[in-house]
Amino acid sequence: MFKRPKQAFYNTWISTAENLLPEYDYFDFANFVNRDKQSTNLFYNNIMKMALQRANGENKLTIANAINKFNTRGKLGSQFGQEYNEYWEKREQAEHEERIKKRQKTAVETTNDAACASFESIVLNVAAEIQGSKVANNNEKGKNAATNVDANDNDNNSNDKEYSAEYEDISFEAFNEKIIYVDTNKKYMNEEILQLTETTNLPTKKPSDAFASLQNKINDCQPSTRLLRKTIKLYIAEMIDTFDPIVHADLNFTEVLCTHFLNMIDSPRNPLLQKQLERNTGFLTTIPILHNLFVSRNDILDMQWVEKNASATGNIKWDGVVFVVGNKTVTPMFVELSGGINFNSTDKKETDDEKKLVEQFIKLLKIQKAEGVETPCQYYVRYFVNILKLDMVLYFESLTYFDDYYVKRTHFTVSCPSTCSKLIDFVAKIPQIFEYRQGILNLIKEMK
Known part of the structure; x- marks a missing residue:
């Protein structure tokens, strides 16, 4: 009966695998365990998943990369898949040739022994007719010779175990590091890009009738x-008997945010038209908008602000993080503020912050993919001031690890209102804001 190697056997390899070139090399593991293909794949997958759960920091990403590379073995055109097939073809060919050699050797030895035994029998019979007195002695020698042949034959058979080849294998989709920005140059989209766009679109969510009115x-x-x-x-007063802040979350959001921005617009010195540092700008604009967006679902989502860490991104500090209540390792949305109002609002600042976001999310999505998430997705919101238009803009974005691409989406933008006209435009964007929230809620369901 086949016995699975003990955990200590695996630990011998995994403890030094990060020092290999490449790190956590599948082929080195295959040589180490020296099993058939199916068993090797099963053991490698299990030990790497265990290592991924225990790892931290950059080593977690290294292990995730090795797992994702291993999962490309079934994809046509994959470099690892080609190396994988060549390796097992050579292994199986070598094992096949070794079995043939063993069987040929056994067949030759068996044939020779049988021929010798037959020849001895003939000689003994002839000799018995001529020398009756010597037949008994010769027969005794023949018995001894036959006994030795049987013993040798049994030894050879015990070493020539029957080989049962395993052909069952599992194919996984491959993912390559290629970022596609599907929201630029839309008129030049081909069919494949259109399909990616449709797949990564936000879910449709109908506004409540109360909000629409x-x-x-x-x-x-x-x-x-x-x-x-x-x-x-007047409208809220009309709704007082039926108004529910949970059922009518979009209506409640509208009342609270409109009052917030109208108070600043009406103030003697509108702070949204004055120079503000980054963090103070966040408390005036981004934080009220996003915090009130999730307040009706704070039993599921916990919005935390200013210099926050997330376990998935190590020591990186974030301006805002959405945690899942009860499981802070799941962070479906991040927020990054790029400058204030007429303060540090440079193109370089925006570019550096966006680079920080995308680099961290590529690592995070790779790890999610290695952990078994089918189509990892990360939502994030950026704040930046368009100096030319004097516009404080929120970018509602996502990065999805989909098929052969990272698909980067800017689903829509929202201007933080500093005038009444801009406030009316802001209200018109609220249905899209709640579709974005629904996308995050759907993502959490998929990750459970």
Whole structure:
């Protein structure tokens, strides 16, 4: 009966595998365990998954890369797949030739022994007729010779075990490091890009009827703080008997955020039109918007702000992180502030922050893929001021590890309102903001 190697046997290899070139090399493991293909794949997959769970920092990414590389073995055109097939063809050919040699050797020895035994029998019979007195002695020698042949034959058979080849294998999709920006140059999209766009689109979420009614009233309203306040307050008063902040989350969000921005617009010195440092700008714009977006689902999502770490990204500091309640290792959304209002709002700052985001998320998605997530996705929101337009913009984005690509999406942008006209435009974007939230909620369900 086949016995699985003990854990200590695996630990001998895994303890030094990070020093190999390449690290955690599959072929070195295959030579080490010296098993058939199916067993080797099973053992390698199991030990690497265990190592991934225990690893931290850069070593976790290294192990994830090795697992993802191993998972490309079944894909046509994969370099590792070609090396994998060549390796096992050579192994199986060598084992096949070795079995043939053993059987040929056994066959030759058996034939020779049988021929010798037959010849001895003939000689003994002839000799018995001529020398009756010597037949008994010769027969005794023949018995001894036959006994030796049987013993040798049994020894050879015991070493020539029957080989049962295993052909069953599992194929996994391969993923290559290639980023596609599907929201640029849309008129030049081919069929493949259109399919990627459709697959990574946000889910459709119908606004509540209560919100839709208020949105229409705001859209028809003149850009006056007094008229906007009156429109909102009268409508909420009409809804007082049926209003529910959870059921009507989009309506509640609209009332709270409109009041927040109207208060600043109405203030003697509108802070959104003054120079502000990055963190102070965040408390005036990004934080109120995103914190109120998730407040109705804070039983599931925990929004944390300013200099926060996430276990998935090590020592990297984030301006905002959405954690899953009860499991802080799952972080479906990150937030990064790139400058303030007329302060440190340079193209270099924006580029450096976006590079930081994408680099960290590529690592994170690779690890998720190695852990078995079918289509890893990471949501993130960036804040940046468009100096030319004097516009404080939130970019609602995502990066998805899909098929052969990392698909980077800028689903939509929202301007933080500093005037009444911009506030009306902001309200028109709220349905998209809630579709983005729904995408995050759906992602959490898929990851459970």
